[in-house]
Amino acid sequence: MPSPDSPIVVTGAGSCDLASEPDATPFLRTRKMRKLVGPWDRMAIVAAAQALEQAGLEAPLGPTAGLYTCVGHVPLKAPIMDSLLEDSTDEQGRFRDALYAKGGYFNFNPFWTFGSLTNAPAFFVSSCFDVQGPYFVTFAETGEFYLALEEAIRSLRDGDCRLALVVGVADQDNDMVRFHFERIQRPVPAERLRSGAGVLVLETAEAAAARGAAPRARLAELAIDYTPFDPLLEEPEFDERFEPPGPCSDAYWGPSSLPMSLAAAAPGELRHQADTRTGIRVRSRWEVLA
Amino acid sequence: MKQHRVVITAMGCLMPNGNSPEEFGDALVAGRSGAGPITTFDASGLPTTIAAEVKWDGPWTGDRKMTFAVEAARQAWERATACGSEPRGGGRVSLGVGLEIFDVAKWAEMKLPDFVLPETLADRLMTLHMPADLSAHKLSHIYGLQAAPRVMISTCAAGADAIGAAYHDVAGGRQRWAMAGGTDSEVNPIGITAFSKLCTLSTQNEEPEKAPKPFSRDRDGFVMGEGAGIVILERLEDARERGAPILAEVAGFGSSLDAFGITEPHPEGRGAVQAMERAMADAGIGPDEVDAINAHATGTRLNDPVETKAIKTVFGERAGKIPIQATKSMIGHLICAAGAAEAIATIECLRRNKVHPTLNLHDPDEACDLDYVPLVARDHPTRVAMCNSFGFGGMNASLIFRKVED
Numbered sequence: 001m002p003s004p005d006s007p008i009v010v011t012g013a014g015s016c017d018l019a020s021e022p023d024a025t026p027f028l029r030t031r032k033m034r035k036l037v038g039p040w041d042r043m044a045i046v047a048a049a050q051a052l053e054q055a056g057l058e059a060p061l062g063p064t065a066g067l068y069t070c071v072g073h074v075p076l077k078a079p080i081m082d083s084l085l086e087d088s089t090d091e092q093g094r095f096r097d098a099l100y101a102k103g104g105y106f107n108f109n110p111f112w113t114f115g116s117l118t119n120a121p122a123f124f125v126s127s128c129f130d131v132q133g134p135y136f137v138t139f140a141e142t143g144e145f146y147l148a149l150e151e152a153i154r155s156l157r158d159g160d161c162r163l164a165l166v167v168g169v170a171d172q173d174n175d176m177v178r179f180h181f182e183r184i185q186r187p188v189p190a191e192r193l194r195s196g197a198g199v200l201v202l203e204t205a206e207a208a209a210a211r212g213a214a215p216r217a218r219l220a221e222l223a224i225d226y227t228p229f230d231p232l233l234e235e236p237e238f239d240e241r242f243e244p245p246g247p248c249s250d251a252y253w254g255p256s257s258l259p260m261s262l263a264a265a266a267p268g269e270l271r272h273q274a275d276t277r278t279g280i281r282v283r284s285r286w287e288v289l290a
Numbered sequence: 291m292k293q294h295r296v297v298i299t300a301m302g303c304l305m306p307n308g309n310s311p312e313e314f315g316d317a318l319v320a321g322r323s324g325a326g327p328i329t330t331f332d333a334s335g336l337p338t339t340i341a342a343e344v345k346w347d348g349p350w351t352g353d354r355k356m357t358f359a360v361e362a363a364r365q366a367w368e369r370a371t372a373c374g375s376e377p378r379g380g381g382r383v384s385l386g387v388g389l390e391i392f393d394v395a396k397w398a399e400m401k402l403p404d405f406v407l408p409e410t411l412a413d414r415l416m417t418l419h420m421p422a423d424l425s426a427h428k429l430s431h432i433y434g435l436q437a438a439p440r441v442m443i444s445t446c447a448a449g450a451d452a453i454g455a456a457y458h459d460v461a462g463g464r465q466r467w468a469m470a471g472g473t474d475s476e477v478n479p480i481g482i483t484a485f486s487k488l489c490t491l492s493t494q495n496e497e498p499e500k501a502p503k504p505f506s507r508d509r510d511g512f513v514m515g516e517g518a519g520i521v522i523l524e525r526l527e528d529a530r531e532r533g534a535p536i537l538a539e540v541a542g543f544g545s546s547l548d549a550f551g552i553t554e555p556h557p558e559g560r561g562a563v564q565a566m567e568r569a570m571a572d573a574g575i576g577p578d579e580v581d582a583i584n585a586h587a588t589g590t591r592l593n594d595p596v597e598t599k600a601i602k603t604v605f606g607e608r609a610g611k612i613p614i615q616a617t618k619s620m621i622g623h624l625i626c627a628a629g630a631a632e633a634i635a636t637i638e639c640l641r642r643n644k645v646h647p648t649l650n651l652h653d654p655d656e657a658c659d660l661d662y663v664p665l666v667a668r669d670h671p672t673r674v675a676m677c678n679s680f681g682f683g684g685m686n687a688s689l690i691f692r693k694v695e696d
Contacts, residue, residue, distance in 0.1 A: 036552060076392065081394070084480070085398050092402075093398060095395035095398035097332035097395075097479060098334060105335075105479075108484070112484070113485070114552055117445060117552070117682060118443040119681075122683065122685075123682075123683035126548075126684060127551075127552075129549075132546055132547050133546065133547065134568075135545055137442065137448075138440065138441050139441055139443050140423060143438065154464075158458075158462070176392070183414040185411055226437060226438035228430040228435060229427065231424040235411060
């Protein structure tokens with residue numbers, strides 16, 4: 001059993017952005033999954049594959065590997081939503097339940113359900129790399145990524161798992177997510193929204209040393225604070241900073257920003273801090289070794 | 291690392307067959323179904339026109355999910371503080387919350403030329419869909435909780451995962467207490483369509499109370515449910531010192547990933563077996579100490595035989611001697627709130643030394659050959675009960691509850 005204050009190291013980090021058109025097919029367990037995998041699933045799988053390769057690990061990871069995931073807001077494109085309105089609105093353009101049963105209902109493709117499942121990226125990572133250990137799936141922005149990270153660290157130190165994949169993924173190139181960021185109190189322009197995934201392989205320093213894995217980074221400091229707020233009345237201000245600035249400094253990447261930045265970080269120190277829209281204030285410092 | 295024993299000192303719920311834990315417990319033992327024709331929208335013409343809806347005429351806060359969560363939390367807090375003192379130290383909300391299904395009628399409205407976004411933040415956030423995490427922040431604000439709330443979105447296992455995470459927090463000394471559970475409502479055109487198209491919903495529309503039929507030969511899927519369940523977890527010593535009622539101990543929690551199919555379970559129930567075994571190991575008990583099981587029991591063709599197989603793997607020859615109850619036979623599937631609802635059902639039955647019936651089980655499937663307590667509740671002295679949630683995406687969670695002797 002590791003000690004409660006075992007140092008935590010990153011032995012692998014991977015990142016992937018949607019613009020690079022990631023191909024997850026080499027990692028899918030069955031051909032049937034090609035039909036089910038969506039953009040955020042593909043990004044998470046490819047980033048996980050990179051992180052595992054860097055950590056010197058490969059599938060099957062089995063029951064001692066845990067999976068800790070934070071996904072962004074649920075993606076959905078307007079043409080899908082539009083298709084459900086076909087023959088389902090009256091002359092004034094208003095939706096009518098009775099018309100929907102004979103119209104839009106039939107346009108609903110069951111695969112869309114999988115695209116809207118918030119735990120789909122976690123499922124695909126678990127399936128592709130046979131992760132069978134404990135898990136944690138949360139949502140939707142930078143602060144919550146830290147809650148997944150915190151839970152991964154707890155699990156490692158409590159001995160619930162020997163290695164933890166920590167995934168941050170957001171697909172923000174779609175109408176549903178753009179709408180969300182338009183309606184909030186301090187809107188985020190669509191041109192600032194980016195889609196990406198970052199995956200960290202975390203281990204205790206002892207576990208990494210025991211299998212001869214070289215740490216890529218060491219967690220030096222982690223802080224999570226929160227001020228409760230009424231979400232129907234106010235929205236805390238958002239501010240995110242990296243020192244030194246990195247690939248995620250000039251746009252909004254949601255929960256993928258920290259793991260993507262760690263994957264790209266040069267040796268030295270990486271500091272990240274964010275005040276988030278959900279009242280969660282986070283701060284971390286990493287010693288990047290290689 | 292467990293440093294403290296963790297107990298549940300209060301519960302609150304809005305369920306399809308009861309608007310408090312006591313009403314819910316009475317309805318379960320009496321075998322009263324909460325299923326009926328869908329009333330929240332006109333479902334006529336859809337393949338499924340039934341659901342298990344909450345019957346609520348109290349105040350509304352935000353959307354259905356938030357309203358249910360706020361009311362369930364209010365009940366739990368009222369019961370937890372009825373002894374004259376509040377839970378000690380800092381607390382945290384841990385909540386399984388429903389998927390972000392969108393409001394298709396609102397989408398149509400948004401396409402109209404005269405549509406403008408509402409002015410207030412609340413109205414804007416409720417336009418099209420309300421982000422699932424807002425319910426957890428609302429509870430944190432109402433009760434002034436200073437730890438960042440956990441929002442669990444592991445679909446059918448989310449409610450159990452939320453209670454499991456809260457248990458870890460309190461047992462490990464990171465929090466003195468927690469407010470945990472789940473809330474969900476998918477009884478809307480897109481929610482019903484999404485699950486209907488996956489062929490997971492029962493179409494027994496003529497007699498809603500006779501659906502679903504977990505473990506039956508003629509089972510044809512689940513009934514969509516909705517509601518919220520919230521429990522208050524505290525350290526045993528804190529609860530005793532402040533004179534709070536102790537309803538049950540959370541003795542163990544285990545979770546696992548199937549890593550197999552997004553909707554179909556591993557054929558041997560590998561993940562389910564791992565979750566149950568991890569929960570028992572965490573509780574420090576063996577298979578011979580579990581007196582009753584609350585099964586996930588969706589009533590779908592695939593799930594029920596695999597869950598049966600997994601229970602046999604874990605409990606061996608004893609499997610046939612352990613009474614198993616299927617709460618979904620009465621309240622439908624509450625998706626992200628299911629684990630919380632079923633945890634409350636398990637504790638209500640534990641406290642009453644009863645096992646509630648599995649409704650509509652007249653003709654068991656030959657692959658489902660355990661004791662599912664068909665049709666009528668049973669007296670059953672229970673010290674330890676297991677509660678299982680095995681969800682979409684192969685996410686499995688198992689909780690162990692134990693009576694606390696004085």
